[in-house]
């Protein structure tokens with residue numbers, strides 16, 4: 001698939017001497033939702049700001065839709081819409097005036113039909129004449145998105161789109177972002193919320209201390225790093241696990257009713273058949289069983305924690 005953004009060897013050292021990005025290599029595919037996940041200070045905003053031409057890279061290059069973001073700044077920037085973390089709009093202006101003005105900044109001829117389409121898509125059409133200061137927080141965020149889309153970019157960056165937004169509104173935002181993707185816009189979002197990446201992203205990049213630890217399809221990531229658990233609901237509660245099982249990755253619930261077996265979903269030998277055989281030998285019978293996969297949140301915590309370095313992740 002053709003890359004719509006190509007980041008090659010990008011590093012950033014701030015004047016303070018802090019190395020915020022270290023040799024980033026990243027391709028974003030056209031039409032995907034890409035989530036950049038990382039803890040505070042990992043370098044997410046710095047990377048977005050470089051791609052959008054707000055911050056200069058110390059080294060490396062970026063192509064947006066084939067255009068170098070430094071040499072062909074204007075054309076490269078015109079392909080990109082940016083919704084920054086901070087809401088920044090003139091509260092006295094109307095929604096309509098704001099999006100019209102934003103479009104004008106890119107030197108685009110007026111296109112009321114296009115702006116109407118965007119406002120309708122973002123459920124803002126009814127509010128087009130309202131002053132921005134009179135809108136709710138969620139609507140203000142939508143106005144920021146409408147502004148970012150006003151010049152018809154095909155790449156949209158959302159920096160922490162749902163920070164501080166309540167759960168219901170977050171779901172609305174997700175729905176809306178998917179709608180944009182379905183209309184052909186490539187979406188790159190940064191987030192702290194693992195749930196957001198889990199819910200929305202086609203691919204995920206994990207960044208820590210300025211280094212891209214991995215880039216993977218979401219399903220592949222969960223499959224690759226996921227540990228599975230098999231839970232058995234026992235017919236008869238057990239007072240304790242028989243000694244013979246002490247070396248097994250088994251835990252018994254406090255009430256003795258549930259046995260949980262942990263295994264690596266990637267391993268060829270899960271040991272489940274052997275476990276069942278042993279349980280049968282001990283007359284331990286179960287009435288129900290189900291398996292669960294480790295969530296992206298657990299995977300992420302493991303990836304970014306200092307205790308567990310990222311050995312074996314291919315980067």
Ligand SMILES: Nc1ncnc2c1ncn2[C@@H]1O[C@H](COP(=O)(O)OP(=O)(O)OP(=O)(O)O)[C@@H](O)[C@H]1O
Pocket residue numbers: 014015016018020038039040041042043044045046047
């Ligand atoms: N203008 C600047 N001058 C000096 N250091 C900066 C500047 N901007 C960011 N930094 C530092 O660079 C590092 C990366 O910051 P950045 O804002 O890119 O991280 P982030 O992943 O977006 O974090 P957050 O999730 O908190 O927004 C941090 O250590 C930050 O303090």
